[in-house]
Amino acid sequence: MSVIISIKDLSKTYDSGHQALKSVNLEIERGEILALLGPNGAGKTTMISIICGLVSPTEGTVTVDGNDIIKDYRLTRKDIGLVPQELSLGAFDLVWDTVNFSRGLFGKKPDHAYIEQLLKDLSLWDKKDSELMTLSGGMKRRVLIAKALSHEPKILFLDEPTAGVDVELRKDMWKIVNKLRESGVTIILTTHYIEEAEEIADRVGVIAKGELLLIEDKDTLMHKMGEKQMTIELKDSISAVPDSLAKYQLQLSEDGQALTYTYDTRAEHTGITSLLQQVNEAGLSLKDLKTTQSSLEDIFVKLVEDEA
Amino acid sequence: MNFQAIKVIYFNEMLRAWNTLLQTIASPVLSTCLYFVVFGSAIGSRIQEVEGVPYGSFIVPGLIMLSLLTQSISNASFGIFFPKFTGTIYEVMSAPISFFEILIGYVGAAATKSLIIGLIILFTAGFFVDLEVKHPVWMVAFLILTCISFSLFGFIIGLWATNFEKLQLIPLLVITPLVFLGGSFYSVSMLSPIWQKITLFNPVLYLISGFRWSFFGVSDVPVVTSLLMITVFLSLCLGVVWWMFKTGYRLKQ
Structure with a gap:
């Protein structure tokens, strides 16, 4: 695969002094679906905004298909479609007009057949003569997608596309995304939901506090994030983990009243059943059981700490 | 040049006016009629002539300028705001x-x-008073130059404004007084000498004076001065817009 977007040492410090991006390097491959995960304020939107021309970078360069986003902005922007996070739409414009407007803005000649098909694909055709303000939130999101696709871009940015979106639209959206991927469009989406990345992405990047902490194939990352902890609380405290339980690599709490077992929820055998059996056989009596999954937030914190 | 984009922005903006056609046309026509009733008939009947021009006709250029300035500013500022x-x-x-x-x-x-x-206002005025335009080419030139300059000015206000109050501030507090005191309804020669001097600092005076000259051949200030002033204002606006775009003012962080 060839690289379509190349980000080098990209930094952004806003006038307020807030450093939103800290020397980010990233190469996005042609035709892939890349999910950028990160908590709010991580710098995801800033990064997208720079590539699309909404925010000026403080340092660093970005090229799209080898063209610089600032010097050759006409070449880079015509290939990019952006679905923003906010439902930014006019009030009185009609769906049909606003989508055709978008196409024109990007320098493309009118193509009513294409726009018609686009609106049909997005289940918007029967709303084409509706005023934007009369649409529901989900419909507005569809209109934003239609606008972003109106000029047949090669790259599509979806900034938190599923925030406040119902299940049906989410499914529709993934259908569209898959269809676009098949036609060779490169898709970059941001989200804070790990399931979303899991459902759709080829690669996942994790951003926190303006830094790209990791970028990996989805499968590898999912494995890491699929770890879960089970805590076994004991009635009576023990001073050491019994030898019979050594293979589970349990961690004993300081007061000797709790054992923690880490396992992979995706593994074929989690080992929970046999562990509990052996705990029983070892003569330990249980008081309580609880399982916890490290949240994305925890993983970010861990990753940031590891960095430091 | 991305002509397609210019075209869609232009027509999208025009469409907005078309969708509110009644408002777009009715309000200037109505206000012109009101001015004619109040100033032209009620007061004008006691003033008779100003510099050899019947008062009713005399106020036409000022009335057009009044609408042109406020409309240009509000259209352009709202369009970008x-x-x-x-x-x-x-x-x-x-x-x-x-x-x-x-x-x-x-x-x-x-x-x-x-x-x-x-x-439209010019046309409406034709129903109330006899109008003859001595220098039609200059009249059109003044019209177009004023529309462009003040639309640019409105665009600047629209970019600068961060809320609706600010959007209204300059048109309300600066433009309206300047237009009213710029000789829309009177000739500067009717003022006391000290106010005649002060009025010369009002840029709108030059617009109205030049525009009135294109109708009747009489003016408060030389027509060349009028042209010069409007060119200066246009250049000033272009300079500010250029700076705003260069720095991404209020548009780009």
């Missing part, structure tokens, strides 16, 4: 389009709209 306010400006900013092209689209549409309104 609203997308900023709703957030839809993101699309224009992310499109393969230069600031200059954005400017042509928005300011061109605003200027066209106020030009049309100016012509």
Whole structure:
């Protein structure tokens, strides 16, 4: 695969002094679906905004298909479609007009057949003569997608596309995304939901506090994030983990009243059943059981700490 | 040049006026009629002639300028402020389009709209008073130059304004007084000498004076001065807009 977007040492410090991006390097491959995960304020939107021309970078360069986003902005922007996070739409414009407007803005000649098909694909055709303000939130999101696709871009940015979106639209959206991927469009989406990345992405990047902490194939990352902890609380405290339980690599709490077992929820055998059996056989009596999954937030914190 | 983009911005803006056609046309026509009733008939009947021109006709150029200025500013400022306010400006900013092209689209549409309104008022005035235009080419030139300059000025206000109050502030507190005191309804020669001097600092005076000259051949200040002033104002606005775009003022962080 060839690289379509190349980000080098990209930094952004806003006038307020807030450093939103800290020397980010990233190469996005042609035709892939890349999910950028990160908590709010991580710098995801800033990064997208720079590539699309909404925010000026403080340092660093970005090229799209080898063209610089600032010097050759006409070449880079015509290939990019952006679905923003906010439902930014006019009030009185009609769906049909606003989508055709978008196409024109990007320098493309009118193509009513294409726009018609686009609106049909997005289940918007029967709303084409509706005023934007009369649409529901989900419909507005569809209109934003239609606008972003109106000029047949090669790259599509979806900034938190599923925030406040119902299940049906989410499914529709993934259908569209898959269809676009098949036609060779490169898709970059941001989200804070790990399931979303899991459902759709080829690669996942994790951003926190303006830094790209990791970028990996989805499968590898999912494995890491699929770890879960089970805590076994004991009635009576023990001073050491019994030898019979050594293979589970349990961690004993300081007061000797709790054992923690880490396992992979995706593994074929989690080992929970046999562990509990052996705990029983070892003569330990249980008081309580609880399982916890490290949240994305925890993983970010861990990753940031590891960095430091 | 991204002509397609200029075209869609221009027509999208014109469409907005078309959708509110009644408002767009009715309000200037109505206010012109009101001015004629109050100033032309009620007061004008006691004034008779100003510098050899019947008072009713005398106020026509001033009335047109009054509407032209306020309409240009409000059209252009609203045209760029609203997308900023709703957030839809993101699309224009992310499109393969230069600031200059954005400017042509928005300011061109605003200027066209106020030009049309100016012509409508001129036409309406024809029902009330006898009008003859001595220098039609100059009249059109003044009309177009004023529409463009003040649409640019409105565009600047629209970019600068961060809320609706600010959007109204300058038209209300600066432009309206300047227009009323710039000789829309009187000749400067009717003022006391000290006020005649003070009035010379009012830029709108030069616009109205020049425009009135194109109708009747009489003016408060030499017509060349009028042309010079409007050119200076136009250049000033262009300079500010250029700086705003250069620095991404209020558009780009």
